[in-house]
Structure formats: structure tokens, C-alpha cells
Amino acid sequence: HVIPAKTRDLQRVAKMMGFEDGLERKAGEALLYKHKKLTENVHEIYEMLFYKPSMEIAENLPDNMLILFSPDISEEEAIERLSTLGFKETSSAWERLKVLRDGPPFVYLPAKAQLLIDKIAPFFLSQIISSPDPDMALEHMEGFITAIGGRTAIYSLLAENKKILEVLVTLFSTSVFLSRGLIDHPEGVEVLFSDELNKPIKEDRELYKELNYSIGEMRDYEEKLDVIRRFRNSEVMRIGINDISGRLDPPSASQQLSLLADVCLGNAYELALEVLSSKHGKPSHPRFAIFGLGKLGGSGLTYSSDLDIIFIYSADSENTDGPKVISTHEFFAKLAQRIISILSILTKEGVVFKVDTRLRPSGSSGPLVSTKDAFLRYHRETAKIWEIQSMLKARFVCGDNTFAKDVLEEFQQIVYSRELGQSDLDELYRIRKRMEVEIARETSSRYNIKTGRGGLVDIEFIVQTLQLKYGNKDPFIRTPNTLEALEHLRLKEIVTKDDYDLLRDAYDLYTLLENRLRIVHNRPEGDIIKGSRELSSLARRLGYKGADASEELLKDYLSKAKRVRALYLNTVKQNPKS
Numbered sequence: 001h002v003i004p005a006k007t008r009d010l011q012r013v014a015k016m017m018g019f020e021d022g023l024e025r026k027a028g029e030a031l032l033y034k035h036k037k038l039t040e041n042v043h044e045i046y047e048m049l050f051y052k053p054s055m056e057i058a059e060n061l062p063d064n065m066l067i068l069f070s071p072d073i074s075e076e077e078a079i080e081r082l083s084t085l086g087f088k089e090t091s092s093a094w095e096r097l098k099v100l101r102d103g104p105p106f107v108y109l110p111a112k113a114q115l116l117i118d119k120i121a122p123f124f125l126s127q128i129i130s131s132p133d134p135d136m137a138l139e140h141m142e143g144f145i146t147a148i149g150g151r152t153a154i155y156s157l158l159a160e161n162k163k164i165l166e167v168l169v170t171l172f173s174t175s176v177f178l179s180r181g182l183i184d185h186p187e188g189v190e191v192l193f194s195d196e197l198n199k200p201i202k203e204d205r206e207l208y209k210e211l212n213y214s215i216g217e218m219r220d221y222e223e224k225l226d227v228i229r230r231f232r233n234s235e236v237m238r239i240g241i242n243d244i245s246g247r248l249d250p251p252s253a254s255q256q257l258s259l260l261a262d263v264c265l266g267n268a269y270e271l272a273l274e275v276l277s278s279k280h281g282k283p284s285h286p287r288f289a290i291f292g293l294g295k296l297g298g299s300g301l302t303y304s305s306d307l308d309i310i311f312i313y314s315a316d317s318e319n320t321d322g323p324k325v326i327s328t329h330e331f332f333a334k335l336a337q338r339i340i341s342i343l344s345i346l347t348k349e350g351v352v353f354k355v356d357t358r359l360r361p362s363g364s365s366g367p368l369v370s371t372k373d374a375f376l377r378y379h380r381e382t383a384k385i386w387e388i389q390s391m392l393k394a395r396f397v398c399g400d401n402t403f404a405k406d407v408l409e410e411f412q413q414i415v416y417s418r419e420l421g422q423s424d425l426d427e428l429y430r431i432r433k434r435m436e437v438e439i440a441r442e443t444s445s446r447y448n449i450k451t452g453r454g455g456l457v458d459i460e461f462i463v464q465t466l467q468l469k470y471g472n473k474d475p476f477i478r479t480p481n482t483l484e485a486l487e488h489l490r491l492k493e494i495v496t497k498d499d500y501d502l503l504r505d506a507y508d509l510y511t512l513l514e515n516r517l518r519i520v521h522n523r524p525e526g527d528i529i530k531g532s533r534e535l536s537s538l539a540r541r542l543g544y545k546g547a548d549a550s551e552e553l554l555k556d557y558l559s560k561a562k563r564v565r566a567l568y569l570n571t572v573k574q575n576p577k578s
Contacts, residue, residue, distance in 0.1 A: 003035065014302040024558065047191075061122050069101050085129050093135060096142040104146040106494035118143075121167060127166055133537070140179035146424035161312035164192050171241060174541075177303055177430040178240045179512060183234060184350065191234045200242040201256065207235070207263040216268060224271060225342060227265055229349035235260050240303065240519055250508075255448035257301040264352050264399040265290060265307065266345065272338035280331055281322020281505060287314035288332055289340070289399035289407060292457055293359050298482045299392035302514060306354040306522035307343070309397070311336040311369040312407055320443065332369045359390050361469050372407055380414050385424040388415055389464050393480045416472040425465070425572045432461055432572075447557065449510045450526035451515075454561025456510045457567040459503055464487065465571050470494055485506065499567060506560040513557070516541060530554060 002346040002429075004010045010028035017025040017379045019034075048441035065085065068078055079090045079096070101119045109117070128137040158165055168189070182188055189198060210230050220223045238262070243253045269290060273282075295301045313332040319325050321339050326334075336357075345353040358364050361378040366471050370378070379388060391411065396404035435457060440448040450456045463485050470492075471478050476490045483504070490500040517523045520541060521534055528535055533549070539549035 046445075061126050061240050064518060066122055068097060086134050087480055089135050089137070093138055095412060098124070099142045099145055100138070106148055107146075107149045109150050110152050111574065113152040113155050116152065116159045120155070120159050123162070123165055124169065125168035130172070130522070131169050132541070136176070137173035139167055141169075141182065141240045143179070143183040144168070144172070144186060145181050151186075154186060157193065157290060158190070161193065164189075167192055167241070171244070174244045176239060177519045178237060178244070180522065181237065181240075185230075185233055188230075188233055188237055191237050196234070197241060199238065200247040201252065202235075202259070202260045207259060208266065211267055216273070221271075221275065222347070222399075225316070225347055226349045227347070228267060228352050229341070229347060232264055232352050235348065236303070243515070244518060250511045251300075253515065254295075254300045254302060254511070257303065257305070258296060258299040261296055261301055262292075262397050264294075265309070265339070268339045268352070269335075269340040269357065271342055271399045272335055274390045275338060276324065276331065279322060280324050280326050280334075281320040283317040283328040283331055285314060285316035285322055287316065287400045287403040288312070288335065289401075289404035290397045291395045291407075292397045293390055293395075293405065294356075296397070297395040299395070299481055300511075302524075303518045306356045308356050308359055308393075309326055310357065310360045310375075310394075312375050313369055314403060315371040316505055326376055329367075329369070329371075335366070336368050336491055359387075361387075361428055372403075372410075375407070376410055376414060377412060385427050387430065389468065390476075391415070392464050392467055395480045404477075410476060412471075412475075414477070415468070419472075420465070420468045422573065425470075428461060428465065429572050432457065432568075443529040445563070447528050447530075447554075448526050448555070449513050449528060451527075452561070454528075454563070454565035454568070456507070456508075456514070458564050459486075459507050459510075460566050462503065462564075462571045466494055493518045502567065503562070504564055506564050509560060510556065512542065513538070526553065528557065 004013055004474075007028060010031065010147070011026065011214070014027035017031065021027050022030065051232070055364045064081060068075060068081060075094060079095050082090045082093045082097070099105070100117075103114060103117050113260060116554065122224070124141060125138075128141065129135050131137045141167035158168075170180070173384065214227045215224050216233060218227055239248065239253055239256045242248045248256065268349070269312055289312050291297070291310050291312065292308065293310065295305045296307050296309065313328070313334065315328055317328055322329050340355045340357070341412075344355050346486045357368060360366050360368070361370055361375060361383070379391065383391075392415075394408060394411070396408065434454060435451045440451040440453075440455070442448055442452045450453060460482060463482055465483060466489055467477055470489075474492055477485060477492060477494070479488060486495065486500065486503055489495040490497065495503070512525055513528065516538055517528075520538070528538070535554065536550040539553040542553065544552050
């Protein structure tokens with residue numbers, strides 16, 4: 001498709017296209033003028049979309065940084081320059097920078113991929129230097145580039161979007177947890193280009209719709225497992241980035257993670273039911289429900305939480321109606337096992353969630369699934385007080401909603417009809433003491449915000465003890481969410497305003513610490529260590545200023561923990577000296 005060079009031919013083509021001779025231009029000249037204008041416009045759009053973004057990332061970069069990408073720079077000079085640029089681990093930084101400069105070792109890099117790395121690497125380093133933690137950011141950047149390998153398409157995406165490069169550096173310098181997730185699955189960087197990132201809050205219906213649509217396009221069972229995992233990974237990335245950027249506070253992040261778990265669990269249930277029904281049919285009255293306990297039940301999941309769940313069914317029918325008949329109990333046991341497998345089996349995309357079913361009647365030694373009657377009988381006749389306490393967090397997640405409502409109503413009648421005696425309080429105190437000794441293991445310099453003295457578990461025990469004590473008279477305080485229950489206890493004047501303010505302030509600080517320890521440092525155990533670099537970094541990220549930032553944070557924590565512990569001991573009627 002070449003425009004004719006000869007005037008006669010050009011005239012003929014121009015007139016065929018509708019151009020006419022005028023006073024200023026002949027038809028052929030008018031065609032050439034029009035063509036020139038259109039191609040200039042197209043070229044300008046092309047530059048704006050593809051070339052200009054690549055040019056932007058190379059603008060205004062300091063010379064003392066660019067010299068680090070010279071092949072002639074010596075290791076000694078490079079290390080000295082890295083020190084002046086804010087790196088503390090300079091030798092390690094130099095080794096990592098070489099990966100950023102030259103690409104990952106032992107990987108074939110297409111020429112285009114190397115050109116793209118050459119283009120984005122200096123900008124990456126400029127952003128890393130000005131990040132909160134340059135050493136951490138460069139370490140994660142090296143891991144990310146190594147994980148990408150020779151995938152030119154990902155480098156192209158990065159080179160065309162300066163904002164995404166900035167978001168990546170923020171993530172790599174702020175969150176070990178999210179960085180490792182992206183390094184494990186570098187293709188997940190696509191979520192950073194999506195409008196989904198601008199949605200801090202999603203409703204459960206929106207999440208269900210998105211996952212159902214993706215699963216509906218797959219026919220293979222293993223492909224469906226991977227779809228659920230990719231969905232989970234991208235949603236955790238969405239929640240995490242909005243969390244570290246301040247668009248979500250810790251309670252909202254926990255709520256979003258809990259909704260995500262609900263949706264994944266619901267889809268696992270539907271997929272498992274579909275697989276089993278094709279082989280065994282269904283019981284004639286398939287009433288089945290999954291309840292969340294612990295953090296899932298209280299809608300307070302963190303980035304490290306397992307899913308505490310139990311399975312309850314109705315024994316209204318004896319057998320299934322399919323080609324291979326099995327008993328109702330066997331059907332629901334297989335259904336529960338399949339659900340656990342869908343969520344926790346390791347594929348190339350990882351796992352969805354780890355599942356813990358040990359809070360079921362009789363624990364690990366009991367059947368995986370319980371009939372409604374057996375479940376209620378166990379809690380009426382056999383359950384220990386700590387088992388009843390754990391069930392206060394029970395929340396319906398998926399299955400038969402009407403059936404679940406009946407189970408919870410009858411369970412609450414059993415629980416709240418009994419009087420909370422001193423022997424129950426003594427047992428709760430004993431259990432709590434064991435958690436301090438065996439799990440928290442605090443010292444004079446190491447404290448545990450979850451199971452340590454005056455920590456999160458003390459607040460949980462205070463709230464749940466008061467629910468057990470007063471819930472028989474007032475159903476309003478029967479709620480699985482800790483903050484909601486605390487608010488209801490205040491409204492009913494069971495908890496004073498001063499005590500409420502203390503517990504709410506402490507809970508907010510503890511959950512913020514728990515959240516940041518996990519998402520920033522990838523530390524799920526909840527320990528804070530006096531004088532550690534980690535505590536200093538944590539304090540600065542939480543807004544504490546000056547050389548004594550970590551001491552001030554620790555002082556605030558210990559002050560709250562001391563007062564929470566006193567209130568806990570008073571609630572369980574124990575002598576504070578005991």
C-alpha cells in the first residue's frame with residue numbers, strides 16, 4: 001500500500017478518493033497534505049501511549065546515581081556511592097544492583113528484554129533511594145527481577161507505566177509479606193494495572209460475581225482450583241496495597257479479608273458439591289452448613305490467619321440418590337474433605353487458605369462432620385467451658401442459611417441457659433495462663449501482643465466472659481465480632497465508659513501492631529522485642545518521632561497492657577497477685 005510517486009498516478013488515485021483540484025492545491029497535493037496530517041496525529045498518539053512514558057522514566061535522574069550503571073565503575077567506588085545514597089548493607093546492595101542492571105543470572109534474556117531493563121533500572125533505583133527502607137526495597141526488587149526472568153511482556157508493561165514502577169517500589173520498601181507474594185507469582189503484577197486497585201472496599205456480592213465469572217469459563221477441575229487461587233492472590237494484593245497506602249484501616253482490612261475467605265469458602269463448597277453429586281447424587285434432604293469460628297467467625301482475619309471452621313448437617317435422610325449410593329454421613333464427610341482439599345492443596349498457584357477443624361466436638365479425635373443433634377447434645381452434656389467459649393464466635397458462612405439459623409438459635413439457648421460458675425471462671429483462667437506460658441513466653445525484653453499479659457487475648461476473654469455471664473438476659477450482646485460485642489456491652493452499661501475506652505484504645509493499637517508486624521515484616525507470631533531494629537522501624541511507620549520512637553511505642557503498649565491485665569483479672573474474679 002504505497003502512495004503513487006508519479007504525479008499522473010497520484011492525481012488519478014486522489015480523484016478516485018473524492019479529492020478535487022482547487023485554487024491552492026491539485027487533488028494529488030490535497031491527498032498528500034491530508035495523509036501527512038493524519039499520520040502526524042497517529043504518531044503523536046503512539047508516542048503518548050508508548051514512547052513518552054518510557055522517556056518520562058529517564059528524566060531528571062541524578063548523575064551520581066546513573067554512574068552506578070556504568071560497566072566501568074569499580075566495586076569499591078560503587079559501594080562507597082551506595083553508602084552515600086542511604087544503603088546500610090552496601091556489599092549486598094551492590095550484588096543486588098548488578099541484577100537490576102544486568103538482569104537475572106543464568107537466564108536467557110531476549111535483546112528487547114535487556115533494552116527494557118536498561119530503561120527502567122535507573123528509575124527503579126532512584127525511587128528505591130527515596131523509599132522508607134532502600135535495603136529492603138532493593139532486596140525485593142532483585143527477587144522480583146529474578147522471578148520475571150526473560151518474560152519480555154512484563155518488562156514492557158513496566159516500561160510503559162511510571163506510576164506502576166512507583167507503586168512497586170512503595171510495596172517493596174514497605175511490605176515483606178506482599179513483596180514475597182509478588183515474587184512468588186510475578187504475573188500478579190497485572191493487578192497493579194487494574195482499576196480494581198482503586199477499590200479499597202468490595203461487597204461480598206461483587207466478589208462472588210467476579211469469582212463465579214472466572215470459574216464459569218473453566219471446564220477442568222484443576223483449572224478451577226488455580227482460578228480460585230489466582231483470585232485470592234490478586235484480592236489479597238488489592239487489600240494489602242490499600243492497607244499500606246492508608247486507604248484501609250486495620251479493622252476494614254480484616255473485614256475485607258474475611259469477606260474474601262467467605263467467598264472462597266462458598267465457591268469451594270459449590271465446587272465440591274458439584275463433584276460429589278455427579279458421582280453419588282445427593283441425600284433427599286441435603287441440609288448442611290459451614291460455620292466460621294475464631295478470627296473468621298468474628299470477621300477479624302489477618303493476612304496470616306487459618307480458617308477455623310466446623311461442618312454441621314441434618315440426618316433427615318439415610319442415603320444418597322445417585323449412581324453410587326453412600327450414606328448421608330459418608331456423603332457429608334466426603335464433602336467436607338473435598339472442601340478442605342480445594343482450599344488447602346498446593347498447586348502451582350499456591351494455596352487458598354489453610355483450614356483448621358480442631359474446634360469441632362471432641363477436637364481432632366471427633367468426626368469431621370456432626371449432625372445437628374449430636375452437635376447440640378455435645379454442648380449440652382459434654383463440652384468444656386473453653387469449647388463453649390470458642391463457639392461464641394460461630395458465624396454462618398455458607399450452605400443452608402435457614403438450617404444454620406436453627407442450629408445457632410438452639411445452640412445459644414443451651415449456652416446462655418447455664419450459669420457461669422466460679423469453676424468455669426477458674427478453668428478459663430487456667431487456660432489463659434497456659435497460653436501465656438506455652439505460647440507467649442514473654443521475657444523482660446520480648447512481649448507478645450496476642451497471647452502475652454494484657455494482650456489481645458485478654459480483651460477477647462474479658463468480652464466473652466461478660467457475654468457468657470450476661471447473655472442469658474440480653475441477646476443484644478450475643479455477637480461474634482469483638483468490637484461490636486464491646487460496643488453492645490457499653491450500651492447496656494455492663495462495661496463502663498472508662499473501661500470501654502481503655503479496651504477499645506488497646507484493641508486498636510494491638511490490631512494495628514499485629515497488622516503491621518505481618519504485612520510489613522511478615523511476622524505472624526506477634527512478638528515485639530525491646531531495642532530491636534524492627535521495633536524502631538515499626539515505631540516510625542506508626543508515626544512515632546525522634547531517637548526514642550521505639551521506646552515511646554513500647555511504653556504505650558506496656559501501659560495499656562498493664563491496665564488491660566488488671567481489668568481481665570477483675571473480670572474473671574481472680575486476685576491480681578495470683
